[in-house]
Amino acid sequence: MVEQTIDLQQVRRDLHAIPELSLHEVKTKAYLKKLIESLGCSFLETREVPALPTALLVRLKGKNPKKTIGYRADIDALPIEEKTGLPFASSHPGQMHACGHDIHMTVALGILAYFASHQPNDNLVFVFQPAEEEHAGGKQLYESGALSGDFLPDEIYALHDQPALPSGQVATLQGTLFAGTTEIHLTVRGQGGHAAYPHQAKDAVVAAAAFVSQVQSVVSRSVNPIHGGVVTIGSFHAGTIGNVIAGEAQLEGTIRAFTQVDLTMMQERVQAISDGIALSYGVTMDLELEQGGYYPVENDPAITADFINFMAENPDIDFAEAEPAMTGEDFGYLLQKIPGTMFWLGVGDPDHSLHDARLNPDEGALDAGVKAMIAYLEWRMAENQQNQSVAM
Numbered sequence: 388m389v390e391q392t393i394d395l396q397q398v399r400r401d402l403h404a405i406p407e408l409s410l411h412e413v414k415t416k417a418y419l420k421k422l423i424e425s426l427g428c429s430f431l432e433t434r435e436v437p438a439l440p441t442a443l444l445v446r447l448k449g450k451n452p453k454k455t456i457g458y459r460a461d462i463d464a465l466p467i468e469e470k471t472g473l474p475f476a477s478s479h480p481g482q483m484h485a486c487g488h489d490i491h492m493t494v495a496l497g498i499l500a501y502f503a504s505h506q507p508n509d510n511l512v513f514v515f516q517p518a519e520e521e522h523a524g525g526k527q528l529y530e531s532g533a534l535s536g537d538f539l540p541d542e543i544y545a546l547h548d549q550p551a552l553p554s555g556q557v558a559t560l561q562g563t564l565f566a567g568t569t570e571i572h573l574t575v576r577g578q579g580g581h582a583a584y585p586h587q588a589k590d591a592v593v594a595a596a597a598f599v600s601q602v603q604s605v606v607s608r609s610v611n612p613i614h615g616g617v618v619t620i621g622s623f624h625a626g627t628i629g630n631v632i633a634g635e636a637q638l639e640g641t642i643r644a645f646t647q648v649d650l651t652m653m654q655e656r657v658q659a660i661s662d663g664i665a666l667s668y669g670v671t672m673d674l675e676l677e678q679g680g681y682y683p684v685e686n687d688p689a690i691t692a693d694f695i696n697f698m699a700e701n702p703d704i705d706f707a708e709a710e711p712a713m714t715g716e717d718f719g720y721l722l723q724k725i726p727g728t729m730f731w732l733g734v735g736d737p738d739h740s741l742h743d744a745r746l747n748p749d750e751g752a753l754d755a756g757v758k759a760m761i762a763y764l765e766w767r768m769a770e771n772q773q774n775q776s777v778a779m
């Protein structure tokens with residue numbers, strides 16, 4: 388029987404009300420820090436990350452540590468105007484926890500609070516990571532060297548909420564769970580002019596529109612259909628008024644695939660299309676393809692087999708095998724460095740997807756997620772104790 392030592396629903400609502408964009412998670416970090424300090428735990432220490440000031444690492448020293456187990460929660464929000472109408476909706480205009488990172492943080496805090504009052508056998512390191520949605524905070528954190536010494540986990544876990552799954556359901560798979568992604572940042576520069584004299588201008592809207600249309604052929608013509616892939620342009624800004632030809636257009640997008648080989652090939656195709664547009668439309672295409680922060684999320688085979696067996700065999704846990712998804716996650720970068728498992732936690736809102744302004748996760752999932760992870764970690768640590776004593 389696991390008793391919650393913090394009010395999960397209240398914590399989630401507090402965090403939901405103060406969403407902050409990637410690398411600006413100042414209030415969020417202050418909230419996390421205050422709550423963690425209020426636990427008054429004698430075997431808890433925190434580590435700051437000067438290179439990534441909104442990150443926070445927390446270590447619980449184990450009673451008889453054989454391993455250090457990591458648990459990561461991302462803490463940033465999205466530039467979306469919330470449309471849930473909830474009483475605890477975002478108090479920050481144009482910013483929303485529409486990807487459920489408020490849920491991620493609350494589950495992490497629930498696990499942390501439990502082990503702060505029930506000292507674990509192994510060391511536990513909680514990673515509150517900024518900038519998952521953009522700027523590859525996981526990569527930045529790792530490269531800063533903060534996950535080192537006592538704070539370097541032997542294995543690491545993280546969840547992502549999933550509105551399409553029933554509330555509280557845990558789901559994952561052995562192998563690649565999420566795609567690798569590359570952000571697209573494009574500025575098209577032409578020559579503005581009067582709408583009536585297109586021959587004297589270089590229309591950035593027409594060139595950018597051609598780019599948007601032509602990159603659709605990358606997935607349909609260049610990617611093996613059995614492999615799958617995504618090219619989405621999610622943002623397109625240009626022009627000021629209907630009778631002026633725009634001289635500049637700004638586009639943002641994302642390229643996704645399940646393997647680095649496909650991702651690299653797709654990047655090359657997007658680059659080639661961009662070069663071709665520059666030539667044929669007489670514009671400058673300033674194309675930036677962000678590299679390396681969002682690797683495919685590859686679950687470690689052995690650790691994930693143990694995780695799946697435990698979850699599937701536990702009668703108190705609703706477990707399902709997951710299908711791979713085209714979502715990206717910079718936890719994929721951490722999994723390249725530290726073996727571990729990422730899993731979905733169902734939050735039962737099938738009418739709204741992640742990144743929807745109306746997303747309203749069921750809060751019952753918080754308790755289920757915390758209990759499932761506590762049960763798993765206790766079992767895992769007991770196994771570690773046993774295995775180490777047999778080996779000695």
Ligand SMILES: CC(=O)N[C@@H](CCC[C@H](N)C(=O)O)C(=O)O
Pocket residue numbers: 486519520521522547568569570640641642681713714715716717741
């Ligand atoms: C789970 C989720 O929604 N993650 C984001 C990660 C963004 C990756 C990167 N910034 C990109 O846009 O390619 C997602 O959009 O899948």
